């Protein structure tokens with residue numbers, strides 16, 4: 001199917017916004033303006049006060065706007081006009097947002113001095129300096145660009161998560177899932193790691209990585225990280241090492257077997273959290289073409305091969321005390337290219353910067369090796385599936401349109417096939433937007449879901465019947 005074919009229920013373009021919505025936008029704009037003024041190089045006399053004002057107004061304004069937008073309408077999913085707005089349909093505003101986001105990520109990863117990060121022992125300036133008081137409060141040191149970014153990231157997930165909960169408020173699965181996303185980001189990804197970093201010295205650098213699982217943390221098996229845990233980290237380092245292995249080898253496969261990869265991808269993961277909340281207006285932009293599905297499988301498994309290769313080279317170097325593998329310097333030829341190309345350029349710059357162009361799950365769909373690992377388990381050894389009551393389907397296409405992973409859900413529903421796809425993150429939005437209650441996310445006996453329900457969509461060459 002073509003990408004836009006699925007929008008077969010015409011929705012009118014919404015009317016303008018009212019006073020309270022405008023008020024919410026203005027309040028948010030004040031917070032954003034403070035960030036921009038700081039970025040422009042202005043130093044506030046009371047950074048702490050202005051930072052609180054900025055974060056507080058962005059949060060408050062977003063919640064006011066979202067509450068007014070969704071609570072004045074009957075419950076149900078409201079995506080009216082989404083294909084007509086320049087902001088959400090790759091129009092001028094969409095491109096502008098994409099370019100600004102991409103540019104921001106380039107600065108964040110490679111030119112943080114332009115965000116105000118201190119150089120050569122000076123003090124932070126600009127945007128990063130605005131976050132100094134909060135960083136001092138948590139860990140007694142000036143902010144880094146990552147602390148600044150983590151704070152803004154968490155703010156976005158919290159405020160836009162509330163917007164998402166209001167939008168999908170009649171759906172219990174979405175409400176609980178989004179609450180877990182917010183709590184996970186706030187505590188597991190932000191507050192606890194930042195506070196732990198304050199207690200850690202250079203010998204316990206690993207301590208802040210509480211989501212310490214390979215291949216998510218692709219550097220888990222790199223020599224500096226292993227040394228930090230095993231040689232300098234004492235009992236705590238050994239504990240982190242064992243827990244990391246346990247999470248990768250035991251916990252992840254078992255829980256993915258029982259509930260699918262959704263436990264991580266759309267409930268806990270920070271990347272998934274941002275995609276589900278800030279990226280929600282762009283979920284329909286994921287391509288549903290079969291050729292893209294094919295590309296997706298090549299790319300995500302290609303990244304898995306790279307992470308295996310890089311890790312194997314790293315472990316070889318660690319155990320043989322060598323800096324080369326197959327005659328190539330391990331850092332220069334394996335670790336650095338992986339960190340640059342996959343760890344930074346793909347997951348960060350493209351992963352978020354391209355939301356308005358390619359949809360909100362570019363990284364999760366095409367690159368994330370953790371998603372790839374869980375996807376293989378989900379596809380071949382899991383109880384998770386989406387069941388379809390084909391007789392009820394009216395082929396409206398809402399499910400396919402709003403599947404952020406580019407799955408043509410409607411094609412399965414029309415055939416009454418259960419959906420068993422490696423890429424499905426179990427967000428449940430296909431089910432939430434279905435007007436006929438056709439789709440149900442379930443965990444059940446795996447033989448039913450795989451043997452009797454082979455994937456039969458599309459051309460002959462991509463059939464994956466394992467029955």
Ligand code: SF4
Nearest residue numbers: 403424425427428430
């Ligand atoms: S198939 Fe449904 S649950 Fe799976 S990723 Fe797509 S929208 Fe989410």
Ligand code: SF4
Nearest residue numbers: 393394396397399434
């Ligand atoms: S499964 Fe539901 S949302 Fe999808 S095409 Fe059928 S009726 Fe529409």
